[in-house]
Amino acid sequence: MTTHKIALYPGDGIGQEVVDATVAVLDALQEKAGGFALETTRFPWGVDYYDDHGEIVADDYLDQLRGFDAILLGAVGYPARLPDHITLSPLVRIRQAYDLYACLRPAKLYRGVTSPLRASDSESNPIDMLVLRENSEGEYLPLGGRYKVGRQEEVAVQTAVHSRIGVERILRFGFDLARERRKHLTMVTKSNALRYGFVLWDEVLDVVRGDYPDVTTDKIHADAVAMDFVRRPEYFDVVVGSNLFGDLLTDLSGVITGGLGLAPSANIDPTREYPSVFEPVHGSAPDIHRQGVANPIACLLSAVMMLEWLGEKGPGATLQKAIEVTLADGCHTPDLGGSLKTVEVVSSVIERL
Numbered sequence: 001m002t003t004h005k006i007a008l009y010p011g012d013g014i015g016q017e018v019v020d021a022t023v024a025v026l027d028a029l030q031e032k033a034g035g036f037a038l039e040t041t042r043f044p045w046g047v048d049y050y051d052d053h054g055e056i057v058a059d060d061y062l063d064q065l066r067g068f069d070a071i072l073l074g075a076v077g078y079p080a081r082l083p084d085h086i087t088l089s090p091l092v093r094i095r096q097a098y099d100l101y102a103c104l105r106p107a108k109l110y111r112g113v114t115s116p117l118r119a120s121d122s123e124s125n126p127i128d129m130l131v132l133r134e135n136s137e138g139e140y141l142p143l144g145g146r147y148k149v150g151r152q153e154e155v156a157v158q159t160a161v162h163s164r165i166g167v168e169r170i171l172r173f174g175f176d177l178a179r180e181r182r183k184h185l186t187m188v189t190k191s192n193a194l195r196y197g198f199v200l201w202d203e204v205l206d207v208v209r210g211d212y213p214d215v216t217t218d219k220i221h222a223d224a225v226a227m228d229f230v231r232r233p234e235y236f237d238v239v240v241g242s243n244l245f246g247d248l249l250t251d252l253s254g255v256i257t258g259g260l261g262l263a264p265s266a267n268i269d270p271t272r273e274y275p276s277v278f279e280p281v282h283g284s285a286p287d288i289h290r291q292g293v294a295n296p297i298a299c300l301l302s303a304v305m306m307l308e309w310l311g312e313k314g315p316g317a318t319l320q321k322a323i324e325v326t327l328a329d330g331c332h333t334p335d336l337g338g339s340l341k342t343v344e345v346v347s348s349v350i351e352r353l
């Protein structure tokens with residue numbers, strides 16, 4: 001029996017609720033599937049921890065997390081209690097310190113879920129794409145400054161960094177993923193206006209695609225991708241974008257496939273030197289915190305990605321199937337138009353395992 005060491009970082013708001021829900025399902029999965037075990041350790045970091053300790057995470061949190069096989073994160077942030085730049089910084093630091101450069105955000109329209117796009121449905125016109133976001137550099141590096149702060153003539157400078165190595169490795173990761181899917185890769189560019197960084201992206205694509213003759217490719221400007229996610233979402237298979245474009249476009253890919261309550265993600269270190277982080281795309285949703293109605297599916301689908309990454313493909317497939325049947329059977333929380341509570345969806349998934 002293989003035992004995997006999992007760090008639970010539930011965070012704030014509904015992050016805690018969806019992680020509790022996911023742990024309950026994973027416990028049941030271990031019993032039913034057998035052959036593997038998850039040894040979980042829960043870390044209480046977040047706004048409550050801040051009230052007691054004056055800091056959002058322990059000083060050595062990166063060292064504490066380092067030895068785990070994977071990290072399952074709920075969501076961080078609670079703007080009414082602390083500014084976001086404080087609560088979100090540990091998560092951003094994990095991604096950068098562990099070089100989790102590949103952020104996978106699949107968006108699939110499941111049976112039983114209604115897309116806000118009239119032309120899309122899971123049978124005749126399905127949406128099934130995987131957006132791969134560059135997660136380690138680009139527009140989100142803390143490089144820049146403010147000058148003459150507070151004065152009329154104040155200036156703020158924020159610099160994006162796109163390295164040849166960074167662009168090449170995320171594109172290669174995308175091509176490898178495309179080979180396991182429908183063998184098409186779209187690169188998001190904006191080289192018509194951002195003539196240094198995205199011209200580099202274009203040039204690297206031209207070099208790398210030569211090594212993947214079995215994968216068809218195109219590059220589309222970010223604004224046109226946004227339009228096409230609405231106009232012809234079924235066209236897309238693997239979509240590779242920079243940190244900012246990937247971030248923006250995955251809110252859109254999430255919402256056209258049923259909303260943030262269904263959107264999972266994985267922040268991966270492909271070298272496996274550091275633990276990868278699996279988390280729903282959504283935030284801590286203070287507006288529904290403590291109401292018991294948070295949709296746990298995004299976190300459950302993130303757990304499926306975690307199981308696959310850990311090599312537990314069989315149990316991962318079992319859980320994926322149980323989630324799909326749960327959705328198809330109409331067991332939905334209010335965000336999907338249903339009336340079930342979080343715990344009722346958890347029971348529905350466990351029944352179907």
Ligand SMILES: NC(=O)c1ccc[n+]([C@@H]2O[C@H](COP(=O)([O-])OP(=O)(O)OC[C@H]3O[C@@H](n4cnc5c(N)ncnc54)[C@H](O)[C@@H]3O)[C@@H](O)[C@H]2O)c1
Nearest residue numbers: 075076077078079084260261282283284285288294295335
């Ligand atoms: N990775 C993260 O931890 C992460 C991601 C995004 C936002 N945040 C933080 O979360 C806090 C709230 O941000 P926000 O309100 O802009 O975004 P949010 O994702 O928390 O919520 C947006 C809307 O979607 C709904 N929603 C989100 N997840 C849901 C779920 N599982 N079930 C049902 N409904 C769901 C919410 O009720 C809300 O109406 C902020 O502090 C923000 O910075 C954290």
